[in-house]
Amino acid sequence: MSTDEERRGREGLAPIADEVDRLRRIARDAVGGACDEFFAAYDAEPEPRRLAAWLGPRCWREIDYTFMLNEEIRRYGLSFERKHVAAIARHSLQEAEHYEMIGRIIERLGGSVPTSVPDAVRPWSEYLWACLDRHRLSAIAAWYVSETSATGTFDATLAAARRYGLDDMLKIYQHVIKDEEFHLGLGRLLLDRYIETDEDLDEVLRSMRGMTDLVAHSYRPAAVSAT
Numbered sequence: 001m002s003t004d005e006e007r008r009g010r011e012g013l014a015p016i017a018d019e020v021d022r023l024r025r026i027a028r029d030a031v032g033g034a035c036d037e038f039f040a041a042y043d044a045e046p047e048p049r050r051l052a053a054w055l056g057p058r059c060w061r062e063i064d065y066t067f068m069l070n071e072e073i074r075r076y077g078l079s080f081e082r083k084h085v086a087a088i089a090r091h092s093l094q095e096a097e098h099y100e101m102i103g104r105i106i107e108r109l110g111g112s113v114p115t116s117v118p119d120a121v122r123p124w125s126e127y128l129w130a131c132l133d134r135h136r137l138s139a140i141a142a143w144y145v146s147e148t149s150a151t152g153t154f155d156a157t158l159a160a161a162r163r164y165g166l167d168d169m170l171k172i173y174q175h176v177i178k179d180e181e182f183h184l185g186l187g188r189l190l191l192d193r194y195i196e197t198d199e200d201l202d203e204v205l206r207s208m209r210g211m212t213d214l215v216a217h218s219y220r221p222a223a224v225s226a227t
């Protein structure tokens with residue numbers, strides 16, 4: 001039996017599928033709830049700079065993903081199939097495009113685009129990078145939960161863009177949402193393909209639980225500064 005054949009018979013996400021789904025649900029609901037609260041407060045006082053401030057940490061996450069994905073490739077890429085390296089690179093490019101596009105919305109709203117990690121997302125960023133140091137699948141697992149959590153904000157964000165006539169924001173988020181389907185599919189595919197041992201399973205679960213705790217408690221509307 002070849003190594004590939006042996007590997008295909010093992011692990012993958014199946015042994016932890018229920019727990020992964022549970023964590024993803026918690027992350028998505030928590031972040032979605034925080035987003036709903038933000039827009040409810042914003043409706044009472046729709047000052048464009050507040051929206052710019054809300055988008056700032058999200059914009060930073062886009063470029064931090066690019067940095068992290070490129071580093072994932074540099075450190076671990078040669079342990080993956082070439083087609084998966086290419087897919088991670090495509091994901092990385094799309095995150096850089098999101099940074100550029102969301103940056104445009106922020107500037108249009110009168111804000112400034114972050115060029116260093118904002119305080120509101122520092123714990124998130126540090127956690128992601130610490131995961132990268134641990135294991136080749138750890139940062140992928142953390143990003144999979146984090147990307148899932150962001151999907152909880154999409155409906156409210158599109159609705160707000162429509163409500164306030166922000167056509168650029170509407171178009172850009174529609175584009176981002178389409179890309180995110182690819183990112184989530186890729187995250188799941190990579191985890192399922194490369195989890196081979198019980199240690200891999202433990203590392204993936206550890207990353208996902210940590211990221212779930214983080215996103216469920218750190219994206220509160222109160223954390224958004226007024227300017």
Ligand SMILES: [Fe+2]
Pocket residue numbers: 062094095098176
């Ligand atoms: Fe993105």
Ligand SMILES: [Fe+2]
Pocket residue numbers: 095147179180183
């Ligand atoms: Fe993404």
